[in-house]
Amino acid sequence: MGARVTVVDISDAGGTETVRLIEETTQKREKDAQAQAQADDAHAAEAGKAGGGKTPRAIFVKCDVARPGQLAQAFAAHVNTFKRLDVVVNNAGIANEVNFAQPESEEASPASPDLTELKEVGGPPLVRAEVDARPWSRMIDVNLKAVVDGVRLAVECMAATPARSKEEEEEEKEEKEEGAKIGEEEKKSRAKRVIINVASIAGLVAHPTLPVYSATKAGVVMLSRCLAHLESELGIRVCAFCPSAMDTPLARSIGPALVKAIADFGGYLPVEKAVEGMMKLITDEGNGGSVMKVNPREGCSYVTFDDHILPR
Ligand SMILES: NC(=O)c1ccc[n+]([C@@H]2O[C@H](COP(=O)([O-])OP(=O)(O)OC[C@H]3O[C@@H](n4cnc5c(N)ncnc54)[C@H](O)[C@@H]3O)[C@@H](O)[C@H]2O)c1
Numbered sequence: 001m002g003a004r005v006t007v008v009d010i011s012d013a014g015g016t017e018t019v020r021l022i023e024e025t026t027q028k029r030e031k032d033a034q035a036q037a038q039a040d041d042a043h044a045a046e047a048g049k050a051g052g053g054k055t056p057r058a059i060f061v062k063c064d065v066a067r068p069g070q071l072a073q074a075f076a077a078h079v080n081t082f083k084r085l086d087v088v089v090n091n092a093g094i095a096n097e098v099n100f101a102q103p104e105s106e107e108a109s110p111a112s113p114d115l116t117e118l119k120e121v122g123g124p125p126l127v128r129a130e131v132d133a134r135p136w137s138r139m140i141d142v143n144l145k146a147v148v149d150g151v152r153l154a155v156e157c158m159a160a161t162p163a164r165s166k167e168e169e170e171e172e173k174e175e176k177e178e179g180a181k182i183g184e185e186e187k188k189s190r191a192k193r194v195i196i197n198v199a200s201i202a203g204l205v206a207h208p209t210l211p212v213y214s215a216t217k218a219g220v221v222m223l224s225r226c227l228a229h230l231e232s233e234l235g236i237r238v239c240a241f242c243p244s245a246m247d248t249p250l251a252r253s254i255g256p257a258l259v260k261a262i263a264d265f266g267g268y269l270p271v272e273k274a275v276e277g278m279m280k281l282i283t284d285e286g287n288g289g290s291v292m293k294v295n296p297r298e299g300c301s302y303v304t305f306d307d308h309i310l311p312r
Helices: 010-041 041-052 068-082 115-119 135-160 166-179 184-189 211-226 229-234 249-264 269-285
Strands: 005-009 060-063 087-090 193-198 236-243 291-295 301-302
Touching: 005 010, 005 068, 010 060, 060 068, 068 135, 087 135, 135 193, 135 211, 135 229, 135 236, 193 211, 193 269, 211 236, 211 291, 229 236, 236 269, 269 291, 269 301
Parallel strands: 005 060, 087 193, 193 236, 236 291
Antiparallel strands: 291 301
């Protein structure tokens, strides 16, 4: 209920629509809480607090995550506005696959819409030579390199900002003194800091028509596993999230190559199921370095690996 969100996207339309949806949902929940409070005087003061406040619930920062300077500015915008950072979801992804059986097809592939947008993003105009125009190379930049940058920036910002606001610490102290019991919802909102890297089932299961996409996602899985130690060292959990195919523009851009894989997992994964898995990763404790998979047939579960993590 109390979350403040920065939406980071290369797309103006997608980013502003997401912020609008967050505002709409939270306003509705606040109204419901106020109505509840009127029926229950004991909660009136609390509900009043939730509704006021000048800080927005959500802001949008237009950013190409594959440009480290822009990504750093997006993190700075969040910290300047909200003063703390508890949850980061590195979610941006694209699928510009290579057909290894037809190497010449790359020349013929149309310019990625993503690259076209790149020129519209603020900052100095890009010189052609600065951009590696190979679509698959751009996919590595967005799906893997930007996740590395996203984790590094998240750790830096989390370490530099207080985990809880002074008011919350005071509240918690008072609650303890009064012997008050914290509700389950409240406990969840106080869960320790977490970075979720969105990988894919393609990062766990070899998908012959998506070799480079799968390689980027396998990279995200391994990156997250290797960072398990950040939980004991810094109190930051880093996890990877591996959903099966969902009906989104990215999946549709892959086309027929995905159809067989979708059938294999029991159809498209409903977005609500993906959200459920993501929320479990965020609220579970002690899961730093873990990998969660979710598909329509089996639901969500933590992945167990045959190998082991080497000592640091
Ligand atoms: N749809 C699926 O079947 C599926 C399955 C498993 C994992 N995933 C992963 O889930 C994540 C979200 O994908 P989706 O299916 O919702 O796709 P989507 O195309 O609906 O959303 C991707 C979002 O990333 C943004 N984006 C793309 N390039 C960007 C860049 N350079 N900088 C900033 N933002 C950028 C797009 O504007 C878009 O809002 C991706 O990492 C994807 O690989 C998707």
